[in-house]
Amino acid sequence: MAKVKNIYVCTDCGGQSPKWQGQCAHCQCWNTLVETVIDPASASVNRFGLVPTSAKLQRLSEVHAREETRMSSGVAEFDRVLGGGLVPGGVVLIGGDPGIGKSTLLLQSLAAMGSKRKVLYVSGEESAQQIALRAKRLALDAHEVHVLAEINLEKVQSILLEEKPEVAVIDSIQTLYSPALSSAPGSVAQVRECAAQLTRVAKSGSTTIILVGHVTKEGALAGPRVLEHMVDTVLYFEGDTHSSFRLVRAFKNRYGAVNELGVFAMTEKGLKGVSNPSALFLSQHTGQVAGSCVVVTQEGSRPLLVEIQALVDEAHAPNPRRLSVGLEQNRLALLLAVLHRHAGIACYDQDVFINAVGGVRISEPAADLAVLMAVVSSLKNKPLPAKLVVFGEVGLAGEVRPVQRGQERLKEAAKLGFTHAMIPKSNQPKQSIEGLTVIAVDRIEEAVVKFRDAFA
Numbered sequence: 356m357a358k359v360k361n362i363y364v365c366t367d368c369g370g371q372s373p374k375w376q377g378q379c380a381h382c383q384c385w386n387t388l389v390e391t392v393i394d395p396a397s398a399s400v401n402r403f404g405l406v407p408t409s410a411k412l413q414r415l416s417e418v419h420a421r422e423e424t425r426m427s428s429g430v431a432e433f434d435r436v437l438g439g440g441l442v443p444g445g446v447v448l449i450g451g452d453p454g455i456g457k458s459t460l461l462l463q464s465l466a467a468m469g470s471k472r473k474v475l476y477v478s479g480e481e482s483a484q485q486i487a488l489r490a491k492r493l494a495l496d497a498h499e500v501h502v503l504a505e506i507n508l509e510k511v512q513s514i515l516l517e518e519k520p521e522v523a524v525i526d527s528i529q530t531l532y533s534p535a536l537s538s539a540p541g542s543v544a545q546v547r548e549c550a551a552q553l554t555r556v557a558k559s560g561s562t563t564i565i566l567v568g569h570v571t572k573e574g575a576l577a578g579p580r581v582l583e584h585m586v587d588t589v590l591y592f593e594g595d596t597h598s599s600f601r602l603v604r605a606f607k608n609r610y611g612a613v614n615e616l617g618v619f620a621m622t623e624k625g626l627k628g629v630s631n632p633s634a635l636f637l638s639q640h641t642g643q644v645a646g647s648c649v650v651v652t653q654e655g656s657r658p659l660l661v662e663i664q665a666l667v668d669e670a671h672a673p674n675p676r677r678l679s680v681g682l683e684q685n686r687l688a689l690l691l692a693v694l695h696r697h698a699g700i701a702c703y704d705q706d707v708f709i710n711a712v713g714g715v716r717i718s719e720p721a722a723d724l725a726v727l728m729a730v731v732s733s734l735k736n737k738p739l740p741a742k743l744v745v746f747g748e749v750g751l752a753g754e755v756r757p758v759q760r761g762q763e764r765l766k767e768a769a770k771l772g773f774t775h776a777m778i779p780k781s782n783q784p785k786q787s788i789e790g791l792t793v794i795a796v797d798r799i800e801e802a803v804v805k806f807r808d809a810f811a
């Protein structure tokens with residue numbers, strides 16, 4: 356058999372070099388060379404060509420497409436983010452902070468599936484005993500879950516091909532290593548190689564593979580970006596480790612909608628799905644407080660009510676601070692500028708802190724108006740009216756723009772007992788919603804005036 360050869364390939368220009376160098380000799384980029392295997396035995400196979408190829412042309416109508424049957428993962432909220440369940444032969448990557456509950460969720464899911472199908476848990480981080488201990492602590496019926504504590508890619512691959520489990524979890528992709536490469540496990544070359552090989556196993560048989568991925572300090576998935584392209588679905592676990600709520604968000608999904616959200620509560624007995632999470636992120640104030648405003652965000656198909664808190668306090672340093680938790684920091688600076696320019700409310704001598712309660716991360720601009728209302732409320736030290744929800748995007752020209760699915764958001768707010776809603780004019784419902792008084796605004800200055808009227 357021909358010898359396996361390693362070369363170094365530039366990730367920028369694709370230039371090759373026989374040995375590692377700091378600078379690519381072809382494009383002069385620094386630190387872009389990554390070790391790659393040239394395997395003559397499989398030279399005819401594109402290493403990252405993940406699907407077995409056939410050399411003849413086919414019409415799509417001639418391709419036999421099986422009715423796509425999804426398998427339930429056994430955990431309802433997990434199914435929801437996956438877009439209805441696992442797809443046979445699909446590859447799912449799930450990332451998240453250390454200790455957030457990735458292994459817990461996947462063990463629960465495998466245990467639930469175990470009675471119906473053959474499932475395998477490959478762990479490079481914990482021994483079989485530790486997994487058994489966790490299953491015992493979570494009181495799971497995990498008799499049928501096969502476990503394998505192994506980090507050698509070739510061994511894992513051969514077991515997958517031999518045993519043909521329907522679902523296999525690899526915990527985690529960073530601990531796997533391919534002996535064909537000399538770089539350390541967890542390095543870019545290793546992660547890419549292992550993911551490519553496993554993806555090929557998944558696509559050739561019909562094993563569904565779930566990869567657990569670590570995240571970097573910045574919160575991105577550790578490993579090359581190309582990893583996210585190789586897999587079918589990318590999920591992120593997020594949430595505040597200090598609170599018990601955990602969110603699983605779809606970031607990419609070839610077989611379903613993204614931005615679907617699974618909500619869990621971490622309990623002693625593992626992760627429990629929260630099927631009606633809309634009121635989860637409202638804090639329970641006994642009286643009314645200044646600087647608090649409730650926004651209705653839309654996460655996938657579900658509206659979610661989140662309390663936004665703002666604290667505006669006199670700055671004692673020449674540069675006032677702007678800090679936001681759960682919302683985008685740059686957006687805050689932009690919104691404060693809009694508030695100054697169009698509504699004449701200045702915060703340049705004030706520190707501004709904002710926080711989305713409960714560790715949720717709000718990425719949609721629909722929270723803009725609520726952020727500004729919370730800031731104004733804190734600055735004036737006047738609480739907003741009780742039972743008020745606010746949503747709407749604020750543009751640089753001071754206009755309040757409409758958001759998607761306004762009607763649904765309003766209905767959810769009414770369901771939870773809110774009586775007033777400040778919304779963009781274009782989102783005004785044609786028919787009134789029972790129990791809800793709608794205050795429609797067109798511009799930010801109008802919103803501020805309406806706010807002032809509330810205290811007149």
Ligand SMILES: Nc1ncnc2c1ncn2[C@@H]1O[C@H](COP(=O)(O)OP(=O)(O)OP(=O)(O)O)[C@@H](O)[C@H]1O
Pocket residue numbers: 451452453454455456457458459460480492621622623624
């Ligand atoms: N006895 C317990 N009671 C309640 N919660 C527990 C208990 N033991 C562990 N946990 C919870 O389980 C979490 C660990 O979950 P898990 O090991 O699944 O995380 P992980 O995402 O796989 O982490 P890593 O990336 O380190 O493997 C802990 O952070 C803790 O919140």
Ligand SMILES: [Mg+2]
Pocket residue numbers: 457458459480526
């Ligand atoms: Mg783990």
